[in-house]
Amino acid sequence: MAIDILYDRDITCLYCGKTFKTKRIRNSKLIVKKRDPDFCVHYEGENPYYYNISVCPYCSYAFSGSFSPVREQYKAALEEDYFQKVGSVELCGERTHQEAVRSYKLALVCGSIVHEPRYVMAGIFLRLAWLHRFQGDTAEEKKALAKALELYNLVYEHGEHDKYSMGEHRLIYLLGELNGRLDKIDEARRWFNMVISDRSVEPALKNTARERWNEYKNKGQ
Ligand SMILES: [Zn+2]
Known part of the structure; x- marks a missing residue:
């Protein structure tokens, strides 16, 4: 193989x-x-x-x-x-x-x-x-x-971001995720919130941002 x-x-x-x-x-x-x-x-x-x-x-x-x-x-x-x-x-x-x-x-x-x-x-x-x-x-x-x-x-x-192949929303989401992985919880919240509160973001990405934020939030407590 x-x-x-x-x-x-x-x-x-x-x-x-x-x-x-x-x-x-x-x-x-x-x-x-x-x-x-x-x-x-x-x-x-x-x-x-x-x-x-x-x-x-x-x-x-x-x-x-x-x-x-x-x-x-x-x-x-x-x-x-x-x-x-x-x-x-x-x-x-x-x-x-x-x-x-x-x-x-x-x-x-x-x-x-x-x-x-x-x-x-x-x-x-x-x-x-x-x-x-x-x-x-x-x-x-x-x-x-x-x-x-x-x-x-x-x-x-x-x-x-226009040069970034994933587009602006995914970049913002990724900034949340990378901050979360590096234990920068306040920063993660800021970026995930931008995804969650933006009406123009596709629902699937918004849901993932919500799930990820819940996970990081609970980890920090
Ligand atoms: Zn060469």
């Missing part, structure tokens, strides 16, 4: 422009086990999140599908602060948990050097948190969740 579900995909490097093959998961073969309230999906067998980041075998540039081609102005900084330090990296095959985590960490370094937008970086931190969750590593999960929360707060503050 593990062999069947993985396939080689051609990806073009956003830095050097060379094309390489890297593993991906066939979505049609995925079986959902459960969904967490912060949109994390648990699957049976192979984990598609392991393969979200492509790492170029020629230059080691690491990027997600949301990254943009590298602009000229960042190339010198990448050379000095990334390529020279990281050396050659081979992450195009089947990945272990550690290799998946490494691919995310490399993408975070590259993304910060080339100034990928906050919502892109937040999404990587959130998925990195989920990787740690799958392993039961709560301390590392919380560190990554805290970074995701910090960035999603800025996305909201700067009115960048």
